Amino acid sequence: MSRRQAREMALQVLYAVEINKTETNEAFEYVTESFGTTAGAEEFARELVSGALDNQAVLDQIIRKLSRRWDFNRLALVDRNIIRLALFEMLYREDIPKAVSVNEAVDLAKVFGGDDSARFINGILGQVAENPEKYSEDQESEVRSQESE
Incomplete structure (x- = not known):
């Protein structure tokens, strides 16, 4: 496999x-x-x-931030989970090239998602691929501050 x-x-x-x-x-x-x-x-x-x-709070915060025009809870469950998997790979797995994570996520969206899923997911992940450090550091500190409140 x-x-x-x-x-x-x-x-x-x-x-x-x-x-x-x-x-x-x-x-x-x-x-x-x-x-x-x-x-x-x-x-x-x-x-x-x-x-x-394990990193769902951080990943979901990134998704919320980047899907400005979409209510997070209304995103298709499949799309949300495809994005979570790809974001985890992009931000926490240095052994996987970011372009591979994006391409694999888009391919999953074509198989399991809706008509516009691949384009939407590509747009979200493309923003992270351009500057992954920004998203991981910003969101981790934001999530930690929310948890301590």
Whole structure:
């Protein structure tokens, strides 16, 4: 199974966790049984899911900031999770080129998202790709200050 398939698995797990309020391990079990997997792909998918969930407050703050004309809660759940996965890769995984993260997210959007998802996701991620340090540092400090209030 390729990294692309692992990203699909991670997206399906995040979707299941959010929509069904399912535990992560339970969601992985369901996705693995339904679609099959290899150990390497599941390991990478687990890293992505864990990273996206552990950093969700920061990632969601970035999404809110960059999707000015869209209410965050009205964004399609699939789109939100595709963006979360890609942002996690772009901001926290130095081993993955940012262009790869953007392209993979756009490809996921073409398969799993709506008609305008790929364009919307490309626009959001393109802004971060231009200056990733700005978004990670700004949002982490903003989230920390909100949590301490």
